[in-house]
Amino acid sequence: MTRARQPARRPRDPRTVAVLFDIDGTLLDMRGAGRRSFVRTLERVFGWKDDIAYVNFAGNTDLNVLLQVARKHRRRLGPSDLRRFFARLPVELRQTAAETRLRIYPGVRRLLQRLSADPRVVLGLVTGNVEASARVKLEQFDLHNHFVLGAFGDDHADRARIARLALRRVRRHVGRGCRVGDCFLIGDTPLDISAAHRIGATAVAVATGKFSVADLRAAGADHVLSNLSRTAAVLRVLGLSGAVARDLRAGVAALRPPRPDETDGGGARPPGARRGQVVRRACRDGPRHQDGPLPPVHSNVNMRIPSAPRLC
Numbered sequence: 001m002t003r004a005r006q007p008a009r010r011p012r013d014p015r016t017v018a019v020l021f022d023i024d025g026t027l028l029d030m031r032g033a034g035r036r037s038f039v040r041t042l043e044r045v046f047g048w049k050d051d052i053a054y055v056n057f058a059g060n061t062d063l064n065v066l067l068q069v070a071r072k073h074r075r076r077l078g079p080s081d082l083r084r085f086f087a088r089l090p091v092e093l094r095q096t097a098a099e100t101r102l103r104i105y106p107g108v109r110r111l112l113q114r115l116s117a118d119p120r121v122v123l124g125l126v127t128g129n130v131e132a133s134a135r136v137k138l139e140q141f142d143l144h145n146h147f148v149l150g151a152f153g154d155d156h157a158d159r160a161r162i163a164r165l166a167l168r169r170v171r172r173h174v175g176r177g178c179r180v181g182d183c184f185l186i187g188d189t190p191l192d193i194s195a196a197h198r199i200g201a202t203a204v205a206v207a208t209g210k211f212s213v214a215d216l217r218a219a220g221a222d223h224v225l226s227n228l229s230r231t232a233a234v235l236r237v238l239g240l241s242g243a244v245a246r247d248l249r250a251g252v253a254a255l256r257p258p259r260p261d262e263t264d265g266g267g268a269r270p271p272g273a274r275r276g277q278v279v280r281r282a283c284r285d286g287p288r289h290q291d292g293p294l295p296p297v298h299s300n301v302n303m304r305i306p307s308a309p310r311l312c
Ligand SMILES: [Mg+2]
Pocket: 022, 023, 024, 025, 026, 058, 059, 187, 188, 189, 209
């Protein structure tokens, strides 16, 4: 996700694959730290004591949440208000994260290692977090260096617009002579799915967040996975289970032993099974709810945070 880490251009397959990840509910679980940091920042910056229990964060964007809260408080926020709030939010987030037992989902670290080492792949982020907050979250598990670009909640309040911006940055990153053969957007909410389809990407949904496999299927995901623990199955969905992936397997496996939180769900595609069957097999856990399905959040706010840093 950082310019600093962005490597020198490496030889790429002319058919580059863009894999764009959501963060919350897809890669990791902040266990309420994000919401608590929002509450603290509202009080510190605006003096509002508000538990924002009425806000649905699933698939939402930081900017959209702030505007929703401001409407409730009948405040019209100006550019300086936005700047002050989003300068403070990552500071509070780092503090609340330190106070919280966070969780990375099974298989995430291994999958990101595989993808970021694959010369065919451009690995990016599409998240409603402002970039500084995204970095804080990924740093909790040392995941931030896997991403070479992204689009964030300080780019736009609408997730589909954020996704479109990310794809534009992928194309810019790939450069002339290469083309983006496939673009996959991996997320945990119906808003991720609709954002993927709005930009012509393949929507890969993962049921590790608030939405079940059944919810995500009903929302129109092209592929649904119960989680990301089965690296081989995810790579097949992404069309990356070819020779390069095999060559990378040994090298990545040698980086470090698997961690207890990354135990593979096990199981391989049955002989003769079609690609679609892999996905269904990966979803054999069936529908799953944590707090029950939440209603989608719709945003038609067309607004950017003024003077947002241009980072990717
Ligand atoms: Mg999410």
